[in-house]
Amino acid sequence: MNRLEEMLLEMKDTSEFMLDLAYSSLIYNNEEIAEEVMFMAESMEDLYSRIQELAVEIGTSKPEEVARIVVAVRLQASIKSIADAAKSIADVVLRGLGKHPVLAMSIKESETTISLAKVAESSVLNGKTFAETRLSTQCGMFVIAIKRNREYIFGPGKGPTVRAGDILIANGPEEGVSYFRGLADGTEKDLSL
Amino acid sequence: MADPEEYTNLDHIEMTVRELLTEMKDTSEVIVDLAYAALMYNSEDMAEKVNELEKKIDNLNFAIRFKVLLSSRTREDAKQLSGLLQVASAANKISDAAADMVDLLNLPLERRPFVSAMLHESDEKIRATRIGPQSSMAGYTIGKLGIEACTGCRIIALKSRQGWIYDPEDEVKIRAGDDIIVRGTEDGYNQLTEYAAGRKPWEFPEIPEGEEETTPQEEAASINSEEKVSE
Numbered sequence: 001m002n003r004l005e006e007m008l009l010e011m012k013d014t015s016e017f018m019l020d021l022a023y024s025s026l027i028y029n030n031e032e033i034a035e036e037v038m039f040m041a042e043s044m045e046d047l048y049s050r051i052q053e054l055a056v057e058i059g060t061s062k063p064e065e066v067a068r069i070v071v072a073v074r075l076q077a078s079i080k081s082i083a084d085a086a087k088s089i090a091d092v093v094l095r096g097l098g099k100h101p102v103l104a105m106s107i108k109e110s111e112t113t114i115s116l117a118k119v120a121e122s123s124v125l126n127g128k129t130f131a132e133t134r135l136s137t138q139c140g141m142f143v144i145a146i147k148r149n150r151e152y153i154f155g156p157g158k159g160p161t162v163r164a165g166d167i168l169i170a171n172g173p174e175e176g177v178s179y180f181r182g183l184a185d186g187t188e189k190d191l192s193l
Numbered sequence: 194m195a196d197p198e199e200y201t202n203l204d205h206i207e208m209t210v211r212e213l214l215t216e217m218k219d220t221s222e223v224i225v226d227l228a229y230a231a232l233m234y235n236s237e238d239m240a241e242k243v244n245e246l247e248k249k250i251d252n253l254n255f256a257i258r259f260k261v262l263l264s265s266r267t268r269e270d271a272k273q274l275s276g277l278l279q280v281a282s283a284a285n286k287i288s289d290a291a292a293d294m295v296d297l298l299n300l301p302l303e304r305r306p307f308v309s310a311m312l313h314e315s316d317e318k319i320r321a322t323r324i325g326p327q328s329s330m331a332g333y334t335i336g337k338l339g340i341e342a343c344t345g346c347r348i349i350a351l352k353s354r355q356g357w358i359y360d361p362e363d364e365v366k367i368r369a370g371d372d373i374i375v376r377g378t379e380d381g382y383n384q385l386t387e388y389a390a391g392r393k394p395w396e397f398p399e400i401p402e403g404e405e406e407t408t409p410q411e412e413a414a415s416i417n418s419e420e421k422v423s424e
Binding site: 005008009013016023026028029071072074077079081082085086092095099101102103104107108109110112115137140142147167169172175176179 | 272275277294305342412
């Protein structure tokens with residue numbers, strides 16, 4: 001992949017993550033998560049202008065590439081709109097307009113829902129890295145943030161180790177929720193499948 | 194009250210505001226997956242479905258605006274309901290973006306070979322696999338299998354002998370020979386292909402009984418600071 005494609009891909013992945021976070025901020029009416037969406041929106045702006053500059057640069061030095069560049073530029077505009085939509089969802093929370101119960105319920109009832117689980121001392125997840133837990137493959141639940149003490153770790157991905165006391169915020173299908181909670185509270189020990 | 198004759202002909206008007214918003218959120222997620230899949234597989238059919246869903250969201254958005262405006266009585270209503278409308282219009286914006294994406298299919302194919310290569314490297318990948326004759330998934334519905342809960346892969350589209358089904362419902366049955374297009378992680382996809390090819394028997398998820406329902410508000414108490422929750 002060349003640099004333009006790498007940046008475009010980063011925009012795509014970021015836009016999806018922003019949307020997951022935005023809905024999480026809305027379901028829990030949580031300003032800290034909403035703030036993170038705003039923070040990511042800034043890095044999106046930055047990526048957006050860098051892609052534009054690079055596109056112009058390539059277009060002027062290699063005119064044969066222009067047709068291809070047009071596709072990239074149009075695609076990034078669409079991706080940017082998705083990020084903007086995420087931003088305007090987080091904005092509802094930051095304006096203090098996120099209290100209407102219908103907002104939280106509509107996310108709760110949707111096909112991809114969001115759920116919280118606190119990791120117990122006796123949990124099989126305790127002490128494992130996210131890569132080891134393979135949570136999303138096990139139960140379809142994808143951890144988008146951890147609240148550890150007063151801090152948040154956003155997009156833990158394959159990085160940190162799960163600790164007792166962590167609150168995991170995950171999205172996924174309704175059917176995966178109880179298994180996910182069971183793994184976290186220590187009642188479900190089977191992580192093998 | 195207004196004469197019901199005047200608005201009962203609006204699409205989706207029989208749905209509640211909560212149902213409308215849920216439907217808009219779900220559709221806005223499906224439509225983006227489908228748009229990326231259309232670009233990856235260069236599929237006019239999927240692009241057409243994207244445009245269809247985009248029109249559906251337009252109608253849902255209209256219905257929700259209409260119902261919300263009808264229900265606003267006080268200043269406080271207006272304040273809370275305007276937040277709701279902002280979320281609805283975000284879903285609408287997402288669907289517009291998806292429709293713009295599939296417009297790229299109108300450009301000659303040789304100009305966009307990098308798009309599918311790029312999407313292939315994404316965190317959540319869109320991939321296709323076939324249900325083999327030996328697969329123990331065959332004969333069961335998507336809901337019974339609990340495919341997303343078991344593998345993290347969500348079926349975006351399914352091709353059976355009858356043709357394509359986009360965003361198939363839980364009631365749709367998987368049959369040997371079907372092609373499915375899914376979205377999920379690499380790990381989840383690898384697991385799914387084992388089941389689909391029949392190399393591993395499907396493990397049915399346990400359906401939890403009498404599940405304790407927690408409301409989002411109750412859950413929120415564990416992450417939000419106390420002064421905000423007490424409000």
